[in-house]
Amino acid sequence: MLKFDNVYFKYDEDNEPMIDGLSFEVDDGDFISVIGASGCGKSTVFRLINGLEKAQRGSISVDGKNIADIKNYSAYMPQKDLLFPWRTIEKNICMPMEIQKINKTEMHEKACEVLKEVGLYEYRDKYPKDLSGGMKQRASFARTLLSGADLMLLDEPFSALDSITRMGLQEWLLDEWQKHKKTVLFVTHDVEEAIFLSKKIFIITDRPVSHFEECKVPLSYPRNRDDMKRSDIGDMKAMLIKKLRQEAAV
Ligand SMILES: Nc1ncnc2c1ncn2[C@@H]1O[C@H](COP(=O)(O)OP(=O)(O)OP(=O)(O)O)[C@@H](O)[C@H]1O
Ligand SMILES: [Mg+2]
Structure with a gap:
C-alpha cells in the first residue's frame, strides 16, 4: 500500500542527510x-509520507501512485494535539471535511456519528479547554478519521497521558482500527505499547536512516493484556529495549 524506494532526504539547514x-x-x-x-x-518519515517535506531522491508511493500525483491519501495526527482553542469540538473535527468542501448537512451527520463512536457526542459544543487530555486525543483521532484517508499516521498520540487512560485508549484504538479497516503507522517510545498494538514493529537503528529493522509480533487479534506476560513477549520487549538503549547511546 505504502512504498518507500531508495529515499534520500536532507533538511536544508543540515549538512548530513536525515x-x-x-x-x-x-x-x-x-x-x-x-x-x-x-x-x-x-516524525520526519511521517512528514515525508504526507508531503509536508519532499524527498530529494527516490520515490514514495501509495497504491502504486507517486504521492506527488495524488491527494488525501493519508491523515496525520501530529505529536501535539492541534485542536484549535477557538473552535468547538464538532467544528474542530469537521475541518478536514470543510477542506474537502463537503456540504453542511452531511458534515454534521458524519461528525455526530464519529463523535458518538469516540464517546464525545455530549461534548460537541464544548471547547478543547473543557476536555481532559484523553478526550482531546480522542477528538484529534476523530478528526484524523474524518479525513477519510485509508492511511493513518499517528505520531505518539498517547504519550502525554497517564498509564490507565493510555491502556484504555490502546484497546479503543485497536477496536477502531478493526472496525474501519485502516492502515496505521504509529510512532511510540513505549515498547510495550508497540507490542500490544502492532502486527509489526519497525526499529530505526542507524543515522542517516538507511533501513528499518523489522520485528513481527507473534500475537493475533483481538489482543489480550495477559498475552503481554508470555515469556516470548517478555524476551521481545527486552530485545527491543536493548536496541533502543544502544541507539540512544550512539
Ligand atoms: N523542520 C526541521 N528543520 C530542520 N531540522 C529538523 C526539522 N524537524 C526536525 N529536524 C531535525 O531532524 C532530526 C529528526 O527529527 P524528528 O522530529 O524526525 O525526530 P523524532 O524521531 O520524531 O524524535 P522524537 O522521538 O523526539 O519525536 C532532529 O535532529 C531534528 O532536530
Ligand atoms: Mg517525533
Whole structure:
C-alpha cells in the first residue's frame, strides 16, 4: 500500500542527510509501530509520507501512485494535539471535511456519528479547554478519521497521558482500527505499547536512516493484556529495549 524506494532526504539547514537510501513497504490493513531514539527521524518519515517535506531522491508511493500525483491519501495526527482553542469540538473535527468542501448537512451527520463512536457526542459544543487530555486525543483521532484517508499516521498520540487512560485508549484504538479497516503507522517510545498494538514493529537503528529493522509480533487479534506476560513477549520487549538503549547511546 505504502512504498518507500531508495529515499534520500536532507533538511536544508543540515549538512548530513536525515534519511539515505531508505526502502520499505507497508501492506494494506497493517498496524505498524515505528520506534527509535528521540531525534532519529520518526516524525520526519511521517512528514515525508504526507508531503509536508519532499524527498530529494527516490520515490514514495501509495497504491502504486507517486504521492506527488495524488491527494488525501493519508491523515496525520501530529505529536501535539492541534485542536484549535477557538473552535468547538464538532467544528474542530469537521475541518478536514470543510477542506474537502463537503456540504453542511452531511458534515454534521458524519461528525455526530464519529463523535458518538469516540464517546464525545455530549461534548460537541464544548471547547478543547473543557476536555481532559484523553478526550482531546480522542477528538484529534476523530478528526484524523474524518479525513477519510485509508492511511493513518499517528505520531505518539498517547504519550502525554497517564498509564490507565493510555491502556484504555490502546484497546479503543485497536477496536477502531478493526472496525474501519485502516492502515496505521504509529510512532511510540513505549515498547510495550508497540507490542500490544502492532502486527509489526519497525526499529530505526542507524543515522542517516538507511533501513528499518523489522520485528513481527507473534500475537493475533483481538489482543489480550495477559498475552503481554508470555515469556516470548517478555524476551521481545527486552530485545527491543536493548536496541533502543544502544541507539540512544550512539
Ligand atoms: N523542520 C526541521 N528543520 C530542520 N531540522 C529538523 C526539522 N524537524 C526536525 N529536524 C531535525 O531532524 C532530526 C529528526 O527529527 P524528528 O522530529 O524526525 O525526530 P523524532 O524521531 O520524531 O524524535 P522524537 O522521538 O523526539 O519525536 C532532529 O535532529 C531534528 O532536530
Ligand atoms: Mg517525533
